Amino acid sequence: AMALLRALVRASEKAACIAQLCRQEDALFQLLVEEKRGADKNKRFVQDFKTLADVLIQEVIKHDVGAEFPALQGHIFGEESNKFENGLGETLVVQVCGTECDTAALLACVLDHNQAAAELLAAAVHQEVPLEDPALAAVAVAVSPESMAIWIDPIDSTNQYIRGRGDVAPVGGIYPSGLRSALVLIGAYDRHSGEPLLGVINEPFYRQDPLTHRWQGKYHWGVSYQGTRLCSLPCPPLRPDPAAVLSGSEKPEVQQALAPLYGGRLRFASGAGYKMLCVILGLAEAYVLSEGSTYKWDSCGPHAVLRALGGGMVDLGAALAGWRAGWHEPPPQLTYHRAAGGAAGAERWANHGGLVAFAHPEHLLAVLDALAAAPGL
Ligand code: 2IP
Ligand code: CA
Ligand code: CA
Structure with a gap:
């Protein structure tokens, strides 16, 4: 194990x-x-x-x-x-x-x-936290911790955690706000290549017991290590009516550019990690973010899980630049080992160019195609 x-x-x-x-x-x-x-x-x-x-x-x-x-x-x-x-x-x-x-x-x-x-x-x-999970116990991949490092976001979506609303209704399966979007994110990456390898996403507020009002959690994990891909979740299907999930503060230009692709199914939700989880769960086909408002600790764990499912996460700015230059190869994935030059404090670890998270590469390409044609992006 x-x-x-x-x-x-x-x-x-x-x-x-x-x-x-x-x-x-x-x-x-x-x-x-x-x-x-x-x-x-x-x-x-x-x-x-x-x-x-x-x-x-x-x-x-x-x-x-x-x-x-x-x-x-x-x-x-x-x-x-x-x-x-x-x-x-x-x-x-x-x-x-x-x-x-x-x-x-x-x-x-x-x-x-x-x-x-x-x-x-x-x-x-x-x-001592008990852990009984036969599927997890059966994972037999030999890894070397000496070549790895870890990013932790202890609580993502802190604002929603503090506000603490447990009664928000989902839209298309996605909770726009509330406790559901507060997550624990842990990712392990390769110290030398910066590639995300292991990811854990824990939802402490997955469901509330109707009688005791106690919260019950749920966790998900994924491994993408030297060609081995394993995940606690199945790969989400490609749906005929795909959706995209965005931050409530996403630019109108981005929303307009994505509308033809996703029709009325542009969803909005709090929490960067939660939006990534929506893609992992197949509730959305893409999470598109045009700002540098997420950090390595937000994306590392969920990125590893997406890799385990055959998807990934890329720098939106870099991918768009490549796409416009006629380089129609899949753009390189985000990495986790290098601080940005010329920045200070937390900003050194920002995903500066924004990002696209996807489970199916088709959706990355469709998103780039739609955004590359949009003026002002
Ligand atoms: C935040 C949190 C925010 C998110 C922001 C993250 O992390 O996930 O909700 O903004 O990008 O950095 P948005 O909700 O607009 O996606 P934290 O809560 O850990 O500060
Ligand atoms: Ca965060
Ligand atoms: Ca946090």
């Missing part, structure tokens, strides 16, 4: 537990939603807590995967920094400690000495 993939899935399950816990346990939920009450210090503290959920989840994944695979230590990256400034202006380093007790003590410092909240979180951080 492939221990690394299992470790990534297990870490995503623990991450999903923590994300659910923050919405379900009163002591934590109060911190997450307590928006307008109280003085300025309180407001800043609440802002802190939102960031803390992200930071803590990333640290847990980093800790658990690094403990099992020492060769990956120093090669596990993510959206968040673990240096955390609390509302009092103190800088603390959030990390998983040797014991639950020590982790609770550290978290209590971050949480303004809210002991109950700190203990709940520490227990979740140190729990």
Whole structure:
């Protein structure tokens, strides 16, 4: 069995537990939603807590995967920094400690000495997450962690996670907003080529038990490694009436250019990862984004899953330039190992040219054809 993939899935399950816990346990939920009450210090503290959920989840994944695979230590990256400034202006380093007790003590410092909240979180951080999955256990691909690195987005679609709406109705199977679009994304890539190899997408808010109101999650994984392609999901069929999924803030020019291809089936949804998942699940044939508003940690995991299904993800700007220059080969896929020159901070890891995610190469070509003819793109 492939221990690394299992470790990534297990870490995503623990991450999903923590994300659910923050919405379900009163002591934590109060911190997450307590928006307008109280003085300025309180407001800043609440802002802190939102960031803390992200930071803590990333640290847990980093800790658990690094403990099992020492060769990956120093090669596990993510959206968040673990240096955390609390509302009092103190800088603390959030990390998983040797014991639950020590982790609770550290978290209590971050949480303004809210002991109950700190203990709940520490227990979740140190729990053993059961994983029973025969299909996953049967994956027998030998990989070398020494040549890999990891991107983590601990919670994608944070805004929807905080807002926390669980009652949004889907359109064509796609949830335009709400908790459903909050995902945990983990991707492993080749350190030298930058190619995405393993991907895990965890949906902590997949369904709500009608009786207990508890959330149940679901995860998906994919492997695209040296010619071996394996996925927890079947390859989505090519549908006669395809759809495209876009950000609500996508340019009108792009929407107009895609309309002839997808007719009335231009869908809109929050969350970059969620839109990629829609393509993976066959709810949309393409996710087109014309802005550089996603990052390596958003796309690495979902990209690996798309590769496992025979699809992929490309830089839209570069692909369009190639297409217009008459180079009608499939454009090169996004890679994950190089920071963009001339940028600083998170922007170094942006997918600057926008992107197209697809499960079927036909749809990549159709999208490029439609956009290449559009003025002003
Ligand atoms: C965001 C999040 C946003 C998305 C943006 C990502 O990540 O997924 O929803 O914008 O590109 O970077 P949009 O919803 O318009 O696609 P995060 O929530 O982790 O900041
Ligand atoms: Ca993100
Ligand atoms: Ca995030």
